[in-house]
Amino acid sequence: MAWMLILLGVLVLAAITLLLLRPTRYSRSKNDAKRIQIVVLGDIGRSPRMQYHAMSLARHGYTVDIIGYKESDIHPALDSDSKVHIVPIPPWPRKWQTDDRKLFVLMAPLKVIWQTWGLFAAMSYKTSPSRFVLVQNPPSIPTLLIARVACILRNTTFCIDWHNFGHSILALKLGPSHPLVRISHFYEYFVTKDAPINFTVTAAMARVLRENHDRTGVVPLYDRPPAHFQPCPSATARSEGFLSLATQQSWPVDFSSSPLSPRVIVSSTSWTPDEDFSLLLTALSSYSAAAKSNSLPPIIAIITGKGPQKEYYLSKITEMQGHGKLTHVRILTAWLSIEDYARLLSYAHLGVSLHTSSSGVDLPMKVVDMFGAGLPVVGWDRFEAWSELVQEGMNGRGFGSAEALGDLLVELMGDEKQMQKLREGAEKETQRRWNDEWEEKAGKIFE
Numbered sequence: 001m002a003w004m005l006i007l008l009g010v011l012v013l014a015a016i017t018l019l020l021l022r023p024t025r026y027s028r029s030k031n032d033a034k035r036i037q038i039v040v041l042g043d044i045g046r047s048p049r050m051q052y053h054a055m056s057l058a059r060h061g062y063t064v065d066i067i068g069y070k071e072s073d074i075h076p077a078l079d080s081d082s083k084v085h086i087v088p089i090p091p092w093p094r095k096w097q098t099d100d101r102k103l104f105v106l107m108a109p110l111k112v113i114w115q116t117w118g119l120f121a122a123m124s125y126k127t128s129p130s131r132f133v134l135v136q137n138p139p140s141i142p143t144l145l146i147a148r149v150a151c152i153l154r155n156t157t158f159c160i161d162w163h164n165f166g167h168s169i170l171a172l173k174l175g176p177s178h179p180l181v182r183i184s185h186f187y188e189y190f191v192t193k194d195a196p197i198n199f200t201v202t203a204a205m206a207r208v209l210r211e212n213h214d215r216t217g218v219v220p221l222y223d224r225p226p227a228h229f230q231p232c233p234s235a236t237a238r239s240e241g242f243l244s245l246a247t248q249q250s251w252p253v254d255f256s257s258s259p260l261s262p263r264v265i266v267s268s269t270s271w272t273p274d275e276d277f278s279l280l281l282t283a284l285s286s287y288s289a290a291a292k293s294n295s296l297p298p299i300i301a302i303i304t305g306k307g308p309q310k311e312y313y314l315s316k317i318t319e320m321q322g323h324g325k326l327t328h329v330r331i332l333t334a335w336l337s338i339e340d341y342a343r344l345l346s347y348a349h350l351g352v353s354l355h356t357s358s359s360g361v362d363l364p365m366k367v368v369d370m371f372g373a374g375l376p377v378v379g380w381d382r383f384e385a386w387s388e389l390v391q392e393g394m395n396g397r398g399f400g401s402a403e404a405l406g407d408l409l410v411e412l413m414g415d416e417k418q419m420q421k422l423r424e425g426a427e428k429e430t431q432r433r434w435n436d437e438w439e440e441k442a443g444k445i446f447e
């Protein structure tokens, strides 16, 4: 009898706690009507597409809460917009990060609990109720589940911005038939199955969701460059602009070994394992050898971005330099402000994309940035969606190996006419901007 009373007491206490902790709910009252949460379980400053969504939604009259990690600088237009609020998730404390495998096993579940609570608290308690939540996927775990639960509790419409598939990224690490990949595949589609609004970055991705997963409410919303990416009007302005940026950044850009003026190539990356930079390094080393004997211009290759594999590739570059493999090439790395990143793309001669696409149906956003700046590209083209972005020989060229990339560099750096044609093609891409695409595809949904 006594134990039944205790159990009843515990249940009543739990019910009261849950009731008291229940987050406020959205109702279509005047005040709640035009509010949205944008959620990314990553660095907001390095999530350009989610920032562009926020800008467009604010312009559309929404009050926007952006929930994510605040590590890099946010786009200045968002920082100064009173309708946009950054709601930071507390990062996993640096002092608890460890390389020790045993400690890691112990800390990993704690980290998931930390992340889960941080995200849930931001979505459910630190923000006012909103009509919509727009969640970036991937990362899928635990983001999608937490967002789904928060949406149920707060009466919010669950919308997903599909950049890629989380399970396909996991498969790169573990292999496609690994049980965890299968679980993640099931989880990703199960948790999102009722989402009434799904944006995708390609038509091919939309087709996968519709045909393989019976989704309705799927809208391909292409990445398009926002207005701060602009082409530079002339070759002289490009070369002067680059020299001034190089001076500002203290980049060593003089080449005493060659009488020809260098060509600038740019690649941007998050330094993740799906981009194999050894392809570019091998290609640059064969270019260096070819440039010596064929009097081709030297190359300054600037790789921008932050991410986990940067140190690994930096040591590879130093090693190659030590072996004299890069005499006609200089490789520099940088993390630039948003304005300087856009400037660099507008001054360069050629952009390089090494994005391999884990799902085959996502696209490299860096190519969109490059086109916004009127910069032609060469890119890894062995995946289905590539042709949704780049027209072969019109605004870019594709390759499928380090040798092919090396040959392409030799061909293009020695062919002004072809480079001019590709630049004209890339400049055409500057005409349709993010806001045009967003207004047409998303504007009517977020009325």
Ligand SMILES: Nc1nc2c(ncn2[C@@H]2O[C@H](COP(=O)(O)OP(=O)(O)O[C@H]3O[C@H](CO)[C@@H](O)[C@H](O)[C@@H]3O)[C@@H](O)[C@H]2O)c(=O)[nH]1
Pocket: 046, 048, 049, 163, 164, 201, 223, 268, 269, 270, 271, 304, 305, 306, 334, 335, 336, 337, 338, 341, 355, 362, 363, 364, 365, 366, 367, 369
């Ligand atoms: N400010 C600044 N931003 C930089 C810099 N370097 C790179 N970036 C940012 O980092 C991005 C490149 O990062 P990636 O992670 O390599 O992106 P991605 O492969 O081009 O595309 C991602 O987004 C797509 C959809 O939007 C996805 O489809 C794709 O899978 C991937 O997640 C650039 O587009 C740019 O916004 C820099 O120096 N400064």
